[in-house]
Amino acid sequence: MSSSDSSPPPGPPKGRGRNPRGQGERLRGEILEATLRLLNELGDDEALSMRAVSREVGIAATSVYIHFADKDELVVAALERCHNDLIRDLDQAEASAVDPVGRLRARLHFLGTWVHANGGLYKVLHESDLNKRMHLAFKEELNSRSREAVQRCMDAGLAPPDDAAAVALDLRAAVHGAVSLRVNSPGNEFPPLEDQIDRFLVKLVGVTLPA
Known part of the structure; x- marks a missing residue:
């Protein structure tokens, strides 16, 4: 567990009553949203x-510890919420396209847009010490969705038959490399990410894109 904070402070003062029904869950949500905002600003x-989280929410630090035992637990819960929201938004982006190639393309283009707006969260999700120390099992869903999207292109005859898992891994590696360069070297000049993603789709998946 994280050692950057001191041990949790004692529980709430005597006389503190129970939260009204639903208020505790609302406060937990506010804590997670504040954590995500701060992580996006800090990127670490x-x-x-x-x-800092308690100040962002406007509550006592003891109130954060009521919901989360330590910082690692808080950050993992916040990242899981972020990941679930991203999955939902990626699915919505896919739904706007009419065929498997269009859906895969829309998915990746949206991911690029999301990373541009949430570079700090991207770094914590994929490049942080926490990501290396702990197995963030919820991230596996994003990987499986990518594999399924590639497989649908192959099943529809829109990409050459191949090992969809291997092709999806190559595609993810290329896209993550492209977005990571932009997050970590913001002063450098890069081609439009959408154009680069399209080249990955053509070269790695073997699809044909509309002119």
Whole structure:
């Protein structure tokens, strides 16, 4: 577990009553949203503190510990919420296209847009010490969705038959490399990410894109 914060403070003062029905869950949601905002600003889970989160929400630090035992638990819960929201938005982006290639393309283009707006969260999700120390099992869903999207292109005859898992891994590696360069070297000049993603789709998946 994280060692950057001191041990949790004692529980809430005597006389504190129970939260009204639903209020505790609302407060937990506000804590997670505040954590995501701060992580996106910092781009580093090690720089986050429980006290900073409590200040962002406008509550006592003890109230954060009521919901989360330590910082690692808080950050993992926040990242899982972020990931689930991203999955939902990617599915909505896919739904706007009419065929498997269009859906895969829309998915990747939206991901590029999301990373541009949430570079700090991207770094914590994929490049942070927490990501290396802990197995974030929820991330596997994003990988499986990518594999399924590639497989649909192959099943529809819109991409050459191949090992969809291997092709999806190559595609993910290429896209992550492209977005990571932009997040970590913002002062450099790069071609439009949409154009680069389209080249990955043509070269790695073997699809044909409309002119």
